[in-house]
Amino acid sequence: MTPKIVFDNVTRRFDLKGGSFLALDRFSLDVADGEFVTVVGPSGCGKSTALNIAAGLLKASGGEVTVDGKPVEGPGPERGMIFQQYALFPWLSVRDNVEFGLRIKGEPPARRREIAERFIDLVGLGQFADALPKTLSGGMKQRCAIARAYAVDPVILLMDEPFGALDALTRVQLQDQLLETWSRERRTVMFITHDVDEAVYLANRVVVMAAGPGRLQEIIEVDLPYPRTEEIRLSPEFTAIRNRVWHAVYHQQPAQSHG
Numbered sequence: 001m002t003p004k005i006v007f008d009n010v011t012r013r014f015d016l017k018g019g020s021f022l023a024l025d026r027f028s029l030d031v032a033d034g035e036f037v038t039v040v041g042p043s044g045c046g047k048s049t050a051l052n053i054a055a056g057l058l059k060a061s062g063g064e065v066t067v068d069g070k071p072v073e074g075p076g077p078e079r080g081m082i083f084q085q086y087a088l089f090p091w092l093s094v095r096d097n098v099e100f101g102l103r104i105k106g107e108p109p110a111r112r113r114e115i116a117e118r119f120i121d122l123v124g125l126g127q128f129a130d131a132l133p134k135t136l137s138g139g140m141k142q143r144c145a146i147a148r149a150y151a152v153d154p155v156i157l158l159m160d161e162p163f164g165a166l167d168a169l170t171r172v173q174l175q176d177q178l179l180e181t182w183s184r185e186r187r188t189v190m191f192i193t194h195d196v197d198e199a200v201y202l203a204n205r206v207v208v209m210a211a212g213p214g215r216l217q218e219i220i221e222v223d224l225p226y227p228r229t230e231e232i233r234l235s236p237e238f239t240a241i242r243n244r245v246w247h248a249v250y251h252q253q254p255a256q257s258h259g
């Protein structure tokens with residue numbers, strides 16, 4: 001089967017005074033349709049750079065990203081992006097935030113409302129549909145951002161540390177909610193995190209990156225069944241995979257020099 005997203009030797013340099021900085025060096029990865037891939041690695045290893053190139057927010061200096069075989073040339077409605085900072089419109093209610101993308105898509109009002117309600121319920125914000133973002137907790141805002149991203153029906157979700165700013169309990173709840181939504185509304189997900197447990201708990205595969213320059217280090221299969229549960233999280237099998245990922249992230253060899 002053709003992969004959904006292909007990173008083919010993607011390189012990104014940033015211009016600096018007196019030269020350039022290699023942020024991502026020949027990064028290659030295939031993400032299958034419906035797959036949940038998490039990306040971990042030390043700060044500065046190019047995780048966001050890679051994701052932003054796939055989102056079409058940043059251009060590659062070399063190589064390319066394709067989605068369904070077509071080169072990414074800019075943002076597109078089939079790719080939804082969720083950031084750590086919730087990026088909600090503060091003057092719009094939860095419902096209007098979720099409806100926003102549908103409005104741009106040209107959905108008629110009744111249909112917008114119906115879709116928005118479904119996703120607001122799905123993330124457990126049914127009672128807060130009329131609330132403004134400033135009255136919500138961080139976790140609720142992030143659930144609203146997830147509902148908004150899902151509502152426009154992107155086949156791909158690109159998530160950059162979406163739970164990074166949340167407390168541990170809310171984080172675990174949102175992980176379960178995201179997996180539940182993912183299993184119902186099957187999407188291809190690429191999810192950046194600094195949290196090794198989160199990376200293993202969510203993923204089919206964990207992509208470990210290395211810094212200096214940013215590159216692919218190792219891909220680790222997570223051979224654990226879905227639905228993921230607390231039992232799985234506490235199982236020796238989970239711990240074994242977590243330890244492998246931990247080792248790959250925290251005991252990296254320096255890059256081999258290449259001309």
Ligand SMILES: Nc1ncnc2c1ncn2[C@@H]1O[C@H](COP(=O)(O)OP(=O)(O)OP(=O)(O)O)[C@@H](O)[C@H]1O
Nearest residue numbers: 014015021023042043044045046047048049050214
């Ligand atoms: N616009 C830019 N100009 C110059 N350098 C940049 C720019 N954006 C990113 N970089 C550099 O590229 C490298 C990779 O950045 P990136 O944000 O992709 O890393 P990351 O792995 O997502 O890091 P973190 O985990 O800290 O968020 C970093 O060293 C960063 O300083």
